[in-house]
Amino acid sequence: MTPQIADRSADGSRPVNCVFGTFDTPVGRLKLVARDSALVAILWVPDRPGRVDPGPMDWDGEHPVLLETARQLRQYFAGQRRCFDLPLSFGGTPFQRKVWQALLTIPFGQTLSYRAVARRIGHEDAVRAVGAANGRNPISIVAPCHRVVGSAGELTGFAGGIEAKRWLLRLEGAPEGIGCAAQASMPRKPPLWCAHRRA
Numbered sequence: 001m002t003p004q005i006a007d008r009s010a011d012g013s014r015p016v017n018c019v020f021g022t023f024d025t026p027v028g029r030l031k032l033v034a035r036d037s038a039l040v041a042i043l044w045v046p047d048r049p050g051r052v053d054p055g056p057m058d059w060d061g062e063h064p065v066l067l068e069t070a071r072q073l074r075q076y077f078a079g080q081r082r083c084f085d086l087p088l089s090f091g092g093t094p095f096q097r098k099v100w101q102a103l104l105t106i107p108f109g110q111t112l113s114y115r116a117v118a119r120r121i122g123h124e125d126a127v128r129a130v131g132a133a134n135g136r137n138p139i140s141i142v143a144p145c146h147r148v149v150g151s152a153g154e155l156t157g158f159a160g161g162i163e164a165k166r167w168l169l170r171l172e173g174a175p176e177g178i179g180c181a182a183q184a185s186m187p188r189k190p191p192l193w194c195a196h197r198r199a
Contacts, residue, residue, distance in 0.1 A: 017058050
């Protein structure tokens, strides 16, 4: 099920469009999406069609949540930040939200298997459903779905691509033997907040 991001203001009184900006990183361009005072998505450019549905979006290069998200991502990619302090708002089903909240508990530089995530949310037999929810995580990197690996430690599907997943885990110093032993091939280039519109 494609996660739907709520289309009303925090008090439910009026429809509100999301706003977005783009951010160039060493693992590719990201689309940062906010509504009101919360971050609702970090999407890959391009992202898989239908993976996350943020609804109508307007470009806003000055939105405070987007600027703060870009600042913290810049620190993360520079090796100066291990956790994020951002207001988040998840859509999706109750089960998906359980999975995404569990992602937030995986420490920097560590990994969990899909089964371990399923066990953590009290649904040990729902490994496939956990994998599907992980694949539709709307807030990539901040809700670190890249820290979820296969049962034998292998790198599995990732919206940003396996090379990006490997690069992020190496950035965090994740232990060898989880698919990261080979030198990551993603280029190192400085993160760049794009103050002009680029989808």
